[in-house]
Amino acid sequence: WLDPAVLMAQRPMGTLAKIEVASYPLLGRHARRAGLMFVDRDDPVHRAAALLELVRHWREGAHFLLFPEGTTTTGDGLAPLYEGGLRAAFRLGLSVLPLRLESPDAHYPWIGEASLPPHIQDLCRSERTRVRVHPGTVMAPTGDEDAWLRNLRTFLEPRSN
Numbered sequence: 001w002l003d004p005a006v007l008m009a010q011r012p013m014g015t016l017a018k019i020e021v022a023s024y025p026l027l028g029r030h031a032r033r034a035g036l037m038f039v040d041r042d043d044p045v046h047r048a049a050a051l052l053e054l055v056r057h058w059r060e061g062a063h064f065l066l067f068p069e070g071t072t073t074t075g076d077g078l079a080p081l082y083e084g085g086l087r088a089a090f091r092l093g094l095s096v097l098p099l100r101l102e103s104p105d106a107h108y109p110w111i112g113e114a115s116l117p118p119h120i121q122d123l124c125r126s127e128r129t130r131v132r133v134h135p136g137t138v139m140a141p142t143g144d145e146d147a148w149l150r151n152l153r154t155f156l157e158p159r160s161n
Contacts, residue, residue, distance in 0.1 A: 002108070004065060007099065013062070013064055014037065015065045016039055017031065019041070022036075037050060038050075047084065055092065058094060071111075072110055074109060076158065077158060090148055090149075091141075095138050097135060097138050098135075098136035098139065098155045101133055102134070107119075107122040139152060
């Protein structure tokens with residue numbers, strides 16, 4: 001839930017988020033006000049509708065932030081990617097700028113079945129929270145779509161420090 005805020009503080013853009021974010025205490029209300037689009041990942045019809053809406057925004061020239069993992073991890077590995085938005089970008093001829101986020105602070109990621117309020121309390125109690133944003137190289141949609149996705153995934157894989 002913090003990753004979009006970190007990135008949107010650098011550059012305002014649209015964001016596609018899982019539907020659960022809309023119901024987060026306090027955060028959901030701000031997310032809706034900020035114009036986040038929500039997708040129910042368990043509903044194929046809703047996923048398709050969200051993808052069509054995303055494509056409409058892209059055709060209008062909007063920039064969007066996608067989190068193809070759809071979750072936060074401890075940084076030990078990359079979760080399976082939701083590829084729909086990435087494949088749509090490729091097919092529309094849109095370049096993407098992959099970003100990898102990491103934090104050396106154990107309290108930063110909200111993972112698994114952890115409850116949100118205790119996580120927010122941990123963040124608030126912390127003297128500081130460090131987040132590093134590692135930009136990749138802009139990836140133009142050239143060549144084979146599957147190879148392009150593999151290259152993107154390779155960049156997104158966590159690195160050893």
